[in-house]
Amino acid sequence: MADIHPLTRRLLWLFFAVVSIALYLPMLVTALASLSRSRFFIFPVSRYSWKWYEDTLASQQIEQAAITSLIVAVMVALISVVLAFFGALAFARYDWKGRKSFQYLVLLPIFFPQAVLGLAVQLWLNTIGVEMSWHSTVFGQLVWIAPIATLVVAIQVFGYEPAFEDAARDLGATRWQAMRDITLPLLWPGIFSGFLFALLLSWSNFPFAYYTSGADVTIPEWLHAKMIGGYTPMVPAVGTLSIIAGAAVLVGGFSIAAFVKAILARKAARQRPA
Amino acid sequence: MTDRSLEPTMVGAPAYQGEYQGKSRDEASRKSAGLVAERLKRFSGGAGMWSAVPLGLLLLAGFFGPLLLVVLYSFMPRGSFSPIGWPTLENYRDIVEQNFYISFGWSLAMAVVATILLLLIAYPLAVTMVRLAGKRADIYTILIAAPLFVAENIRLQGWSLFFDKAGLLDGASESLFGAGTGSLVGNVPIVVFGLVYVYLPFMLFPLILGLTNVAPDAREAASDLGATRFQIFRDIELPLASPGILIGTLLCFVLALGAVSEAKFLGKGVVIPVVQDIDSAFTFGQNWPRGSALSVLLILIAAAAIVVVMRRVDIDRMFTRR
Numbered sequence: 001m002a003d004i005h006p007l008t009r010r011l012l013w014l015f016f017a018v019v020s021i022a023l024y025l026p027m028l029v030t031a032l033a034s035l036s037r038s039r040f041f042i043f044p045v046s047r048y049s050w051k052w053y054e055d056t057l058a059s060q061q062i063e064q065a066a067i068t069s070l071i072v073a074v075m076v077a078l079i080s081v082v083l084a085f086f087g088a089l090a091f092a093r094y095d096w097k098g099r100k101s102f103q104y105l106v107l108l109p110i111f112f113p114q115a116v117l118g119l120a121v122q123l124w125l126n127t128i129g130v131e132m133s134w135h136s137t138v139f140g141q142l143v144w145i146a147p148i149a150t151l152v153v154a155i156q157v158f159g160y161e162p163a164f165e166d167a168a169r170d171l172g173a174t175r176w177q178a179m180r181d182i183t184l185p186l187l188w189p190g191i192f193s194g195f196l197f198a199l200l201l202s203w204s205n206f207p208f209a210y211y212t213s214g215a216d217v218t219i220p221e222w223l224h225a226k227m228i229g230g231y232t233p234m235v236p237a238v239g240t241l242s243i244i245a246g247a248a249v250l251v252g253g254f255s256i257a258a259f260v261k262a263i264l265a266r267k268a269a270r271q272r273p274a
Numbered sequence: 275m276t277d278r279s280l281e282p283t284m285v286g287a288p289a290y291q292g293e294y295q296g297k298s299r300d301e302a303s304r305k306s307a308g309l310v311a312e313r314l315k316r317f318s319g320g321a322g323m324w325s326a327v328p329l330g331l332l333l334l335a336g337f338f339g340p341l342l343l344v345v346l347y348s349f350m351p352r353g354s355f356s357p358i359g360w361p362t363l364e365n366y367r368d369i370v371e372q373n374f375y376i377s378f379g380w381s382l383a384m385a386v387v388a389t390i391l392l393l394l395i396a397y398p399l400a401v402t403m404v405r406l407a408g409k410r411a412d413i414y415t416i417l418i419a420a421p422l423f424v425a426e427n428i429r430l431q432g433w434s435l436f437f438d439k440a441g442l443l444d445g446a447s448e449s450l451f452g453a454g455t456g457s458l459v460g461n462v463p464i465v466v467f468g469l470v471y472v473y474l475p476f477m478l479f480p481l482i483l484g485l486t487n488v489a490p491d492a493r494e495a496a497s498d499l500g501a502t503r504f505q506i507f508r509d510i511e512l513p514l515a516s517p518g519i520l521i522g523t524l525l526c527f528v529l530a531l532g533a534v535s536e537a538k539f540l541g542k543g544v545v546i547p548v549v550q551d552i553d554s555a556f557t558f559g560q561n562w563p564r565g566s567a568l569s570v571l572l573i574l575i576a577a578a579a580i581v582v583v584m585r586r587v588d589i590d591r592m593f594t595r596r
Contacts, residue, residue, distance in 0.1 A: 004405060012402045016414075019399060023421050023474070026432025029442050033435050041435050043445030087329035092593070094322025102326050103589045109337050111525060111580055113532015115549045116569050119556055120340035123566070127343060127357060143336035146329060158593045200423035206535075220425040227431055227539065236435070239428040246423045254416070 027243055034236035041233070052237040062222065062238060068134050069203060069218040075138045077199035080149040084194045085187070087146070088153035093162060106147045114144060118211035125212065132214030140212035145201050149194040156190025189257065196253040200246055341573065347566035354563055365567035374551055374568060381548040382575070384462070385530035388469035392477040392526050393519070395470065400481035404488075415482075422475050430468055430539040434459055437540070460542040468536030473529055477522040483592055484518015485511075517587045524583040528576045548572055 004012070037047035056062055090102055109117065121140045122132070130136055164186065168178040184191075206220040213221065219242050226235045349361040352368070369375060399418075407414050421429065436442045439457035448454035458464060488511050496506045512519070534549040548568060555565030 004401075009406060012398055012406060015398055016402045019395070019474070020417060022471070023418065026429045026436060026471075027421070027424060028432075029436045030428060030432040032442070033432075040440075042440045043442045044449060083329045083332060086325040086327075090322050090326035090329070092590075094325065096320065096322030096326075098326065099322060100589075102330070104584060105333060106329065107584075107589070108580070109333065111528050112576065113529060113549060113572065115534050116532050116552065116572060117337070117340070119552060119565065120344045120569065121336060123347065123556075123562065124336075124340035124343050139336060142332060146332060150329060155593055158590075204423050204425040206425055206427055220427055223425065223427050223431075227427060235431065239425075239431065242428065243424050247420070250416075250420060250423065 027240075030236045030243070031240045032236075034233060034240045036233060039233065040231070041236075052233040053241075056234050056237045056241065059234075061217075062219075062234075065217045065219050065222045068213075068216050069220075072134050072137050072141065072209070072218060073199050073202040076141045076145055076202040077195050079138070079142055080146045080198035081153075081191060081195045083142070083146045084149035084153045084198075085191055087150035088157045088187075088190070088194075091150060092154040092157035093160070106150055109144050109147050110151070112144075114205075114207040115211075117144060118207040121208070122211040132212055134213055134216040134218075137209050137213040137216070137218070140208035141202050141205055144208065145198050145205075148201065149198045152194040152197050153187065153190040156187050156193075160186050189261075192253070192257055196250065200249060203242075203246055203249075344566045344569050344573075347563050348570045350563040350566075352563055353561050365563045366571075368564060369567060369571070374548075377546045377548040377551045378571070380545045381531050381533075384466055384469060384545070384547070385527050385533075388466050388473065388530045389477075389523055389527045391466070391470050392473060393523060396474060396477040396481050396522065399478055400485050403478075403482050404485040418475055418478060426472055426535050427539070429472070430535055433468065433471065434539050437464060459540050460544050462541070462545055465536050465541040465545060468540040469530045469533055472533070472536065473526045476525045476529060480518045480522035480525060481515070482518070484515035484522070487518065487592070488514040517592050520583045520587055521592070524579055527579055531576060532572065 032043075032045065033041040034052055035048045035050070036042070036045040037049040037051060038045075087106060090096070090099065091106060118140060121136075121143060125132060125136050125139075165178050165182050168182045169175070173181070204220060205218075206224060209218040209221050210224065217225075219238065223235055223238060223242075226232060343357055346357040348365055349363070350357060350359050350365075351362050352364060403411055403414055434441075437458040438444070439454075443458065444454040444456060492510050492514065493506055496510050501509065532549050534547050534553070537543075537545050537547045537550065549572070552565045552568045552572070555561050555568060559565070
């Protein structure tokens with residue numbers, strides 16, 4: 001009997017449910033704390049209010065931090081996805097001499113404590129005399145995020161059939177045509193996931209922003225400063241808003257992907273001769 | 275590699291010219307066109323290498339450069355702000371003499387315990403995802419990955435509000451049972467809990483990758499041949515899933531070793547992890563060489579773990595779909 005016993009099945013599902021709830025519990029507590037009127041979080045909450053959200057939306061400091069975070073995230077995602085596309089081809093598609101070493105090279109930064117890497121990048125930029133601002137944060141985050149995006153795209157590349165590309169080339173397509181008409185459309189889901197991953201990882205990244213942003217402040221940095229400097233209920237309010245923004249991107253992104261997939265499937269069905 | 279392969283044609287070029295001097299121009303130009311095509315072919319044959327260049331350059335400038343600099347700084351005299359000078363070992367001596375190894379010990383111990391707990395917790399979850407979830411596995415994957423996109427600070431602060439005095443747990447048990455739990459933060463176990471919480475997806479996803487490597491047929495065959503459940507687990511499942519298990523273990527160990535926020539927000543300063551020592555050496559201490567020396571030791575431990583594990587793992591086989 002290789003199958004799982006029904007009782008074990010139930011226990012496994014129960015355990016899975018408990019862990020899933022635990023994963024989201026701190027976020028729910030954060031949301032609850034943001035709605036509590038009092039200066040300090042006390043449960044059960046005696047009075048609820050939107051006050052801390054109103055304060056948050058009125059704060060120019062937070063607005064600036066949100067803008068900085070957004071710009072950094074978009075820049076990191078755009079650059080990552082380009083690097084990741086070519087990186088993934090080298091990682092998984094082409095058979096070349098240095099490939100094994102390249103694979104380890106790409107994995108290394110991911111297997112590295114971010115805080116140490118962030119400090120090292122700070123030291124490096126300081127020594128070569130780069131002024132720290134959100135520009136250097138983009139650079140710092142890329143070191144960690146671009147390899148992750150590469151892995152995400154590489155998973156798609158591993159499942160991709162290079163023979164299609166070779167066939168196109170044999171039929172007279174140029175390298176560029178084969179890339180545009182065959183490789184890119186086939187790898188598109190992976191590229192899109194890589195972009196989303198990079199965007200969201202940058203949005204929530206603290207260590208690199210902390211060490212490399214100079215005077216510029218991102219949302220995770222603002223939160224950290226307030227958590228260390230003294231709790232205010234604006235911390236959970238900003239945290240909740242940041243979670244909602246991330247969730248919206250995630251849900252929106254996957255809906256777009258599902259929508260495009262559905263349209264393409266319908267198109268393909270229509271084109272097929274009856 | 276490409277340089278070397280181009281070398282003969284470069285060296286050979288003048289010789290060709292001499293050889294074809296007497297022949298018609300047409301023929302010579304056709305010959306040289308052939309040479310160009312040959313070179314182009316070599317160029318495109320290196321498509322893999324060329325695709326690796328952009329990311330490779332980024333890692334050179336943003337990973338290896340900084341790490342090399344940290345190593346250089348670690349041998350500079352105390353408090354120096356330049357990587358160029360007479361090398362010394364005094365920073366490493368300071369680490370031993372000034373009890374900096376205590377934070378190392380704590381970080382190592384907590385990372386080991388957290389990694390073991392993560393293996394025990396993530397394994398059944400991975401089994402559920404791979405063998406029970408079926409078509410809905412994608413949705414569950416997103417469900418578990420999504421918290422990764424929320425800043426660690428926010429999530430740990432959330433747990434702190436949950437476990438702290440007058441927090442959710444304390445308040446709820448007070449009003450339900452008349453007796454609160456008091457403050458549960460500010461101790462070592464809660465820091466380990468934080469590590470387990472934050473790094474769970476980093477253990478779970480490699481385990482899932484590993485377990486998808488276990489073909490149901492293999493399990494079936496073993497069972498037909500009379501293997502018990504435990505034998506199937508020990509002799510079929512574990513060995514086949516081992517690349518994923520190794521990667522997950524490595525990833526979690528290294529990341530937990532370099533973790534700092536858990537001790538800050540849940541431990542409330544009851545333990546000082548090594549990265550916090552590194553951070554203070556760089557910031558308050560203004561002693562870059564000391565911070566660098568501590569970083570180098572941390573990097574060496576991480577690198578040793580990475581080398582040991584990665585030599586046993588074939589990345590291509592891990593990612594290829596079956």
